[in-house]
Amino acid sequence: MPENSTCSGASSCSKESCEGCSHNKANQGSADFREPMNASSNVKKVIGVVSGKGGVGKSFVTSSLASAMNKAGYKVGIMDADITGPSIPKMFGVHGQVYGTEEGMIPMVAEDGTKVMSINLLLEDEEAPVIWRGPVIAGVVKQFWNETVWGDVDYLFVDMPPGTGDVPLTVFQSLPVDGIVIVTSPQELVQMIVKKAYNMAEMMHVPVLGVVENFSYLKCPDCGKEIKLFGESHVDDVADELGLPVLGKMPLDPKYAESADAGKFFEMENPYLEKAVEVLKNLNK
Numbered sequence: 001m002p003e004n005s006t007c008s009g010a011s012s013c014s015k016e017s018c019e020g021c022s023h024n025k026a027n028q029g030s031a032d033f034r035e036p037m038n039a040s041s042n043v044k045k046v047i048g049v050v051s052g053k054g055g056v057g058k059s060f061v062t063s064s065l066a067s068a069m070n071k072a073g074y075k076v077g078i079m080d081a082d083i084t085g086p087s088i089p090k091m092f093g094v095h096g097q098v099y100g101t102e103e104g105m106i107p108m109v110a111e112d113g114t115k116v117m118s119i120n121l122l123l124e125d126e127e128a129p130v131i132w133r134g135p136v137i138a139g140v141v142k143q144f145w146n147e148t149v150w151g152d153v154d155y156l157f158v159d160m161p162p163g164t165g166d167v168p169l170t171v172f173q174s175l176p177v178d179g180i181v182i183v184t185s186p187q188e189l190v191q192m193i194v195k196k197a198y199n200m201a202e203m204m205h206v207p208v209l210g211v212v213e214n215f216s217y218l219k220c221p222d223c224g225k226e227i228k229l230f231g232e233s234h235v236d237d238v239a240d241e242l243g244l245p246v247l248g249k250m251p252l253d254p255k256y257a258e259s260a261d262a263g264k265f266f267e268m269e270n271p272y273l274e275k276a277v278e279v280l281k282n283l284n285k
Helices: 015-019 058-071 088-092 134-146 166-174 190-203 235-242 254-261 271-282
Strands: 042-050 076-080 115-117 152-159 179-184 208-213 246-249
Touching (some): 042 058, 058 076, 058 179, 058 254, 058 271, 166 190, 179 190, 190 208
Parallel strands (some): 042 152, 076 152
16 A cells, blocks of 8 residues: 555455554545646546446446436546556447647547546557556545546546555546445455455445446346246345445346447447436436
């Protein structure tokens, strides 16, 4: 935790130790680690998308939420904060390099109007690996916030890498996060996955909007039967335990993967996140 070097180490950190830490927002009085928004930007709501582990389709859910809100008539942007594993640009069909002005970096705009900022849009070769240590990655995430000219955006979705490391910590401390959506999958270890993300948000005093389960089932193309490839869902149990709503259960569908590979993800309709859309809309009421 380079930005919080005096805090308890990962092996000893607990909710109680973090709440008593001098670096905790609740104990800082007027201290505020949040970075200022770019002067030429007006971002109304910042929504983080997180997971306790990798491989659960977090970028897929981020893109789905952004597309759904776009279709609902809102101006949206996506900050691809998964610096070492960026995937958002390809899903939205944006390539090349962003350019800078005196006001800051200008994000790429997808065909549907979604604004995108990603490390892939700063590299000469988008397939080049990003081999950076945590403090450097954290600095880039801050730049994506305060040096990017987002303009008028109703919802900025922040796609974060899995786990509870440098990037989630930086986002929670540096950005005015209005809430997070936790992404998980049906396996029994879902309880541990969700609780890790939930407990970090609680420690950082960031609201948790709910849980989205991905890979819930595969629908047979012939008979329509729902096949539970990853076993029975456990998301309702852990959501009830934590007092969180389940915002959607999304199936495996090859058509979504095909549209993502083609850079046309925004063309897909997604009826599985209607509850999530309503929750996000209510943030503006």
